[in-house]
């Protein structure tokens with residue numbers, strides 16, 4: 430399997446020290462920046478829109494991993510892609526049917542960008558099985574989406590193992606990304622289970638950025 434990619438979540442960034450912290454992130458070995466978009470409907474919180482993403486595009490050379498926790502991912506796809514998203518991950522739970530899921534995946538890929546699909550803790554991993562070839566990233570939520578700083582849910586480990594087994598079985602090299610409650614201890618568990626992209630917010634920005642990233646890699 431490929432090496433571990435660390436994706437610091439800018440939800441936990443100290444915005445009063447944004448440039449300083451982004452510089453530390455870029456020197457830490459982290460490769461992706463995880464950008465959580467929340468609409469106040471799909472999740473009970475609000476965060477950033479495409480214009481803020483444009484600011485990150487200017488401020489950082491890192492790969493911009495956009496995770497949209499919104500009800501209308503089709504409507505916003507183009508806006509985030511042209512604002513600088515390298516990967517666009519949307520939620521399975523908001524999609525009407527298999528056709529609309531493949532349609533949106535196709536739109537993102539037709540622009541040469543990476544596309545991901547995410548499931549919440551209560552969604553069974555089996556819903557992803559029909560879409561193994563349609564996505565570059567499978568994002569397993571290990572907390573209820575909406576807020577940083579929550580406790581890791583160990584039930585996500587079985588989902589990761591199952592998904593990695595299915596992908597290997599089909600010879601597909603997609604990323605399995607985990608989001609929520611990742612720290613030095615839980616990071617090790619998700620890597621053992623087969624995840625290769627680790628999102629971490631409070632763990633990375635709550636202390637020494639470089640040390641935290643190195644402890645996850």
Ligand code: DX5
Pocket residue numbers: 438439440441463465496572573574575576577578579608609610611628629630631632
């Ligand atoms: C939660 C977000 C996460 C969040 C993770 O809805 O999707 O990306 O930033 O934060 P921590 O690492 O603090 O659990």
Ligand code: ZN
Pocket residue numbers: 438463464465496608628
């Ligand atoms: Zn996220």
